[in-house]
Amino acid sequence: MNSNGEATGGAEGAYDPRRQFAEECRSHRELYPPGPLNQTQLAKLASTSKSAISRVETCMGPIPSGLPARLDQVFSTDGLFKRLYEEITAQSFPVHSRRRIELEPKAVSISAWSPTVVPGLLQTAPYARALLREGDPRASDDEVATLVRARMARQEVLKGNSPPDFSVVICESVLLRNVGSPDVMREQLSALLAHGSRRTTVLQVMPLCAETHGLMDGSMSILTTADGPPVIYTEGIRSGTIIEDPSTVRHLSRSYDVLTASALSRDASAHMIRKLMEAS
Incomplete structure (x- = not known):
């Protein structure tokens, strides 16, 4: 692959930041302190669409570039989603x-x-x-x-x-x-x-x-x-x-x-x- 190409997949069970991002999004949504959020409610708070949240949580397609920072803001996660997004981007190379x-x-x-x-x-x-x-x-x-x-x-x-x-x-x-x-x-x-x-x-x-x-x-x-x-x-x-x-x-x-x-x-x-x- 070109020097800007994707890396090949790792061994089964290996750490996957994309899957971790999805799990953290779902977990923080369901454990949101004021009360559990559905995907539509989170989408509204994060200024995105329900379909975007659904794709994120099912690891389907790319993560919108501005979404990690907004999720960190909604969930007060001190850069967790931003760091995971950077790992995901790095693994694309x-x-x-x-x-x-x-x-x-x-x-x-x-x-x-x-x-x-x-x-x-x-x-x-x-x-x-x-x-x-x-x-x-x-x-x-x-x-x-x-x-x-x-x-x-x-x-x-x-x-x-x-x-x-x-x-x-x-x-x-x-x-x-x-x-x-x-x-x-x-x-x-x-x-x-x-x-x-x-x-x-x-x-x-x-x-x-x-x-x-x-x-x-x-x-x-x-x-x-x-x-x-x-x-x-x-x-x-x-x-x-x-x-x-x-x-x-x-x-x-x-x-x-x-x-x-x-x-x-x-x-x-x-x-x-x-x-x-x-x-x-």
Whole structure:
């Protein structure tokens, strides 16, 4: 599976955060202190539909991204449903990338370099679908749709009232490469402009005319959490590695600093993206 694909199921009886989410929802609903709630009553309190609650409790289909926080609020569960949702999202990805997926929601700062495709945190659904379809031509439409939902759910880390500081450098070739169709690329370029306009995001383009730099071999993310030192995630086609060695992290972080100094400015990058979008 692609590095953003689903993991295979574990042994029978193994811990399943999706099943745990369903059981916790049902249990808290039935043991609600003022009195048991039926699914319709919980749906009203959680600003969703009865059918959504039913699907959650029977493990049918995806969990709406905003529902875990609302359930925590209704049941005063101090982030229980949010934590389970993060585990569910992490398990939608292969083993080698789960540590990164688990760290992203906790990060106060994320810095990324992508020389080949738009980073997953910034992809539109049609762009992601085109990549995933080409990555596994034998996958069914439902399987691809599940992978797209997992990738879109991952983007929740950049939303909300307190998103991490996000810095991203994208190679110009990523903007020039046609993924899906011209319409898909126009939508993706427009989304990049919107992301780049956020106060917590710095988006830069590395022009093709730039000199050789130390991160030409592959993509990289630097993740910094409030309670630990920075770690680096590097990724290949079907592999990924978390780097925690302090000296290696410092070396690669310095290479990223040099990369940002060599890239176009924030405004010049937006200008390039806008011109490409208008010309497409």
